[in-house]
Amino acid sequence: MTLLQVSLIAEGPLDEQVLRQLLAQSAPHLNTGVCYGKHGRAWMDVNLARYNQAAQNWPYVALADLEQDECPPDLLRRWFPYGRHANLQARIAVRAVEAWLLADRDALADFLGIAANHIPQFPDQEKNPKLVMVNLARRSRLRIIREDFVPSPGSTGLVGRNYRGQMERFVLDYWQCTRARDRSPSLQRAILALQQFQPLMP
Amino acid sequence: MNISHVELWNWKNFRNVNVSIPARVFLVGPNASGKSNFLDALRFLRTLAIPGGGLQSAVEERRGLSHIRCLAAPQESGVGITVVLSDGKDAWKYALCFNQEAQGRRRPVLTREAVFKNDNLILERPDPDDQNDRERLTQTALEQVNLNARFREIAQFFEKISYLHLTPQIVRNSYEWTIPNKQAEAYGYHFVDRLAKTPEKIRAVRLRRILKTLKEVVPQLESMGLKNDENGIPHLFASYTHWQQKLARQDEETFSDGVLRLIGLLWSLQEGDGPLLLEEPELSLHSGIVRRLPGLIHRIQSEKKRQIVISTHSADLLCDEGIGGEEVLLFTPRQDGAQIVSAVSQPEIRSLLEAGVTAADAVLPHTDPENFRPRDPL
Structure with missing residues (x-):
């Protein structure tokens, strides 16, 4: 079977890792290429329409965080006012990609060194999943997790100094989307869409 | 005259590459993908042609043929470079292949040297004279005035290739360090001397232009120029309006890295009319000024009609909407040699x-080390 080459568009480096892992685990018919973007949501808001236009020649999978936006369909309408090309799959994590990571409860508990019952049951309902992640790490038995995840007292940093490095490690070495999908409806929808994604090349 | 094509065989990262080069070109690629080695191949041509240069010193400067030969190439294989030059009227082609002597002193010897003018072969070596006297093969025809008469334009053009990778510490301490390498000038060795040796009128024009751009970066800058110290050593100085209204003076030893690098860049753009090779001109500069470099480079370039080759990692440089995809060469490392x-x-x-995506957003992601990371799904 020849694999279809798709490129990625991600809001940030963590989204990229999640997207790569998600595709590798759930859509083996797709071969992931380069990842565009990684300049935050504002960049996505401005540029996605251009990638949508280029999608007539190349397939893309995009991933962004919903953040404080109303709901995914409204955001999609804003991104693609004239319609989304079938070769571009745009997935939105509710409210942030951390919710998809929180959804793999046992693996995350193991990684963070905390008890699984501290992790929210329904991560898609959390207003700020990133903050939830940081607060969970505060409870960690492991010093290195606390040091890397939690901002120092008085700092204006939202997360600790190696939050990204640690989260990437979790995604690459622990996270399984097949376990996480049961607790996150937005991840569930993403997996179904990617499994059925059949880009048409000219 | 511009370099319009470059082909390399077994040259450092490259097994074989063949690329067209426009008048302004940006080289992008991951670290260690061959951007600097590509520039080095062009600098090699310069060393062939300069007085005191030639094949032997060009190879020696690079620590011998074994340091030039591509690691992916079979042992004992030779290396080669071909360039096509054009000035809109004539097209020249210069091809050079060389290896080292199989025994003895293991000196570099040419295995082929050829020159074409508008597709007519005007020199081909080894020729019968070379067969009779193998010693001749240690020198190119290009480096010898009595052999290059029919293509001296090429030698003169190669001589004008200049390279800049200014290192502020070297500019500041030129008199304390002795740097034996002939290429040291490119790193800023005796940069201030070079300014001092420029005829005063020309220097004044260039410095005025530099000052104009510098003022936009450092608004408190008032004037700049050259002044000799008590030992007769020239120094660059700049005067700043101070918050106390007094004029404060600084020389190159106290200039910031960014100011020094920008002065070096702006000076080099105005100096000479041969191809200018710039290594990461964005270094130490604020992103606001980096974004203006493509336009600035174009302005000076179109006045001087010179070719500019720029290696860069900078998204700020490449986000300029005036950069066309044809001006960007993408370097990709591979097991069997880098590709361009x-x-x-x-x-x-x-x-x-x-679709309107900038070169920064469309091309740089292809250079991301993330693409080359091996991955196994769990």
């Missing part, structure tokens, strides 16, 4: 550029 392709030759990149 024009960004527009890649359908994926081309369709993005046509």
